[in-house]
Amino acid sequence: IAPSPTGIPHIGNTRTALFNWLFARANNGKFIVRVEDTDRQRLVEGSLEKILEILEFLGLDWNEGPKVGGDFGPYIQSERKDLYQKYAKILVEKGMAYEDEGAVRFKVEKGKIWKWDDQVHGEISFKSDVLEDFVILKSDGFPTYHLAVVVDDNAMKISHVLRGDEWISSTPKHLMLYSKLGWKPPVFGHLPLILGPDKSKLSKRHGAQSVLDYRDEGYLAESLINFMALLGWSPKDNQEILSLEVLIKKFDLKDVNTTNPIFNRDKLDWFNRKWIKKLSNEDLYLRLQPFIPKDWDKNYVVASLDDAKERMTILPDFATFVKGEFERPKTVYVKRVAQKPEDKKFIKEYLSFLGNVEFISGNLETKSLEFVKGSKLDLRSTFMLVRRIVLGADITLPLFSAFERMGKEEVLERLKNAI
């Protein structure tokens, strides 16, 4: 995978990385990260770190590249400038390229047909006549993508190139370069492009775009991987919930689609719900750290996880469900929800009733149910009243498990506030 550090990669670029990684792992190959920073104008400071952060967050480790090194380094193109210049010079000397206003342009031979067996599309061919002479070395001495990618893929012994469909029309240029340089081209596979909701190529203007943004919104790496994997690919058995391990076993380039999928956030949400539910409480607690106050007691939080897991879509949902257990409702609010005399009367009776009840969720529930039914009050509205008084909200975790966690003293205290 060869990202360009001209910004933070969005879901589309990241999915390309994922497919490359899966393909490499599924075939006992090597996953190589090479940084293509030959566009000096658009270089964005710090994006290389972000790129690696994304890969690390998702668990896509690389065999060669930044940080880990490798036999064919350096893996940063700006550090390989001499190499590109050397080959540009050779091409010029052989008359296959020429200088043009400080840059070097490759001479396209007319009347030829360039074709390759694309691993996802099948055979694709181009007439060389539709291509114009193209720049391979810019006037600032840096190569264009075309020269750099060919020189490096050859030098680094790259066997397979999986990239986005947007590169299809450039492939003949690369084929020409391989041919003139006397090298054997790698196998190409072009992946369908992920489209935004407006059906145009995914880009910055489609809202939160990078995996890091989704991570910060509370999506798990598992969900993101699962979601991206199924955009343009599906396993033979149509299974949907897939871990990285399972994906490696099932991934096959033959099952990659040719049509451009559209990014669908609802499905991402669904995956996140599924994956959060699969997490152990201990693991979920760890992932929750960035999204909850530091002073929330660990045992307390963990104890509420079974209930919370069932209803969370993103990590920050946890705090909104449990917040009411940590903060007493405002008195003005309590006074307002318990205005009616009959409500106050009920709370008074319930209060004294609770005094003799053991605060264990199941017990609390059966006893309370009996109590309310005996009073002939409406179940829903009555429990909603209690919920509002004790937890200060309409949407909370199940009432009685919350009671158990909070303890008798605290619950009674809060109820007293209403009378």
Next chain:
RNA sequence: GGCCCCAUCGUCUAACGGUUAGGACGAUACCCUUUCAAGGUGUAAAUCGGGGUUCGAUUCCCCGUGGGGCUACCA
């Protein structure tokens, strides 16, 4: 404009040339239910159009239409 890629429910997708065109998300109805969820059972929802080939096309071919990409000294 030119070149290239693509075309199954709203979305992600499945279907050796023979299926009542399947699944999932979302939507919706009902059940369950102390809220919200979750869960359960249903429902609606698709082969872009026209020609071929074939006993038979979602599937193969052609044309059209639609969408996307490229057309930079960006990747």
